[in-house]
Amino acid sequence: MHNPCALIPVYNHEAAVPAVVHSLLNSGLPCLLVDDGSSPACAAVLAQLATLENVTLLTxxxxxxxxxxxxxxxxxxxxxxxTHALQVDADGQHDLREVECFLDTSRRHPDAVICGYPEYDDSVPKGRLYARYLTHVWVWINTLSLQIRDSMCGFRVYPLAPTLALMNSAYIGTRMDFDSDILVRLAWRNQPMRWLPTKVHYPADGLSHFRLLHDNVRISAMHTRLFFGMLVRAPMILWRRWQA
Incomplete structure (x- = not known):
């Protein structure tokens, strides 16, 4: 069974989110908006979007x-x-013309997480781009593998059953550390993953909630936790790889 929806976390992206929702609806995908404590202005926009057919709002x-x-x-x-959720950012940086390709791959591989690895244009902030490479190295160390091509891109289709099973049994970072944390922990569980290129654009007037110092400290702490978790799991990871 394959019954997907689009999942859009929203925090004060009232200018960009309507276009994202309409594009996803035009793709035939029901939308679940999660209002993450937004301002009254954004909450009003989300309430209006929730009146549309196939749009649900969780506040x-x-x-x-x-x-x-x-x-x-x-x-x-x-x-x-x-049964599946396509995670989409609310700020319009993802190329939603690729939705059908991701969903088709998910239909053919329903047990896999379908992960986007980004192809950036010139709009990407250079500081964010360079910081990603450090995260890539830590993720490869913490999985003892080069399997994860990019752990920070939030354009993914998750099979909900194994994702919820992981959430119910492990602590996963709740802020900007989430995307990398959950993917490493799914890799530890030998979760199948498929990788597709996805174009990423940072709008000139876009609103970013990434806090350079605070979130980089949080991400560094996540890598430290994962490193020690990897040490405990290393024999199992290597045994599984040897058997394969």
Missing amino acids: LPSNQGKGGAVMAGFREAARLGF
Whole structure:
């Protein structure tokens, strides 16, 4: 069974999110919006979007962070009867013309996480781009593998059953550390993954909630936790690889 929805965590992206929602609806994909403690102005936009057919709004009582909002959305999507969730950023940086390709790959490989690896244009902030390479190296160390091509791109289709099983048994970062944390932990569980290129554009007037110092400290702490977790799991990871 393959019954997907689009999951869009939103925190004060009232200018960009309507176009994202309409594009996804035009692709025939139901949308689940997660209001992560947005301002009244953004909340009003989301309430209006929720009046559209095939749009559902989940409102969190306070800001939980990107990861917290996505995980709350996963639980709500499963409660609504969806089997898969396409995570999409609300700020319009993802190329939504690629939605059908991701969903088709998910239909053919329903047990796999379908992960985007980004192809950037000149709009990408150079500081963000260079920092990604350090994260790539740590992720390869923490999985003892080069399997994960990019752990920070939030354009993915998750099969909900194994994702919820992981959420119920492990701590996963709730803010900007979420995308890398959950992918490494799924890799530890030998979760199948498929990789597709995806174009990423940073709008000139876009609103970023990435806090350079605070979020980089949080991401560094995540890598430290994962490193020690990898040391404990290394014999199992290497044994599994040897058997394959």
